[in-house]
Amino acid sequence: MIEQKELELIERAKAGDKKALAELVTKYEKTIFSFAFKICRNRDKAENTMQETFMSVLKSLHQFDGKSKFSTWLYRIVVNHCLMMARSEVHKDKFHSIDEEEFDFEEPEVKHWSDLPEDKLLNDELKRLMDEAIEKLPPDYRIVFMLRDVEGLSTQETAETLGLSVPAVKSRLHRARLFLRNELKPYFEK
Amino acid sequence: MNLNLTSKNNLTCKEVINQVCEHLGELPDSPLCIAIQEHLEKCENCSNFYDQLEKTVKLFREYKTDLPDGAHERLLKFLGLQDKEEK
Secondary structure, eight states: OOOHHHHHHHHHHHTTOHHHHHHHHHHHHHHHHHHHHHHHOOHHHHHHHHHHHHHHHHHHGGGOOSSSOHHHHHHHHHHHHHHHHHHHOSOGGGSOOOOGGGGOOOOSOOOOOOOOOGGGTTOHHHHHHHHHHHHHSOHHHHHHHIIIIISOOOHHHHHHHHTOOHHHHHHHHHHHHHHHHHHHHHHHHO | OOOSOHHHHOOOHHHHHHHHHHHHTOOTTSHHHHHHHHHHHHOHHHHHHHHHHHHHHHHHHHOOOOOOTTHHHHHHHHTTOTTOSOO
16 A cells, blocks of 8 residues: 555646655655666666656656555566667677576585675675676566565566566566576585 | 574474465475475475575675766756755
8 A cells, every 4th residue: 555645745746746756756766776777787777777767757657546556666667668678789699598497407416505704795706796697687587586586576566567477477586596596606616 | 394494584394385385386285295395304405405595585685786976966857857856
């Protein structure tokens, strides 16, 4: 259920109150930039996506009916912009093929990834590996992983945001998690 | 089954199995779910694998980035909303 205070802000923005619009943009700009960055892994592209997302929001705010969370509605718009950008990129072959076979894992021994001290967490080498892993993941899978696991939307909300069935979300999430785990494995087991 | 869950989230092994089985569309007392439970109880590989998935998600959750300098002002200007902020 959308908060009354936020609903009032949205209604003022819908009525053309530019201060309310600026307040709404300021409230959500970090969320949208952060999400766009997680998808495209490039700060300039993420900023461009954020600007285009909010331009779309301004144009279609009158269509927001308050039945879903405002953030869910925003995610739907930013996801569309991220997908449009990803599909317009020339090097589509950089994405890894996600199929069942590659997860038919027969590892004789699954090692315990030892707990890393704080200063080793998210160092440059690991960040680079994470960037490369995410870039290999096809956008359709990347977006499900980011919405569900990183942004913390429920499976149902993720499905509604993307226009997918709940089983489809679960399946893509499962494959994305396995793919990313496989990509990080060399770092933890070297 | 040791999936490092009980102490963290107060989830019991039975609840975890129920979740796994629900995901598979199986009843908790179905032969498949019973076999899964029996396997997990003694399988260190599966326990480690679950832990690896959990760490993978945690790392991506912690990898955050700030709004670039000046991005807020550029955004408001792009939208024609500069000078509309509450001071």
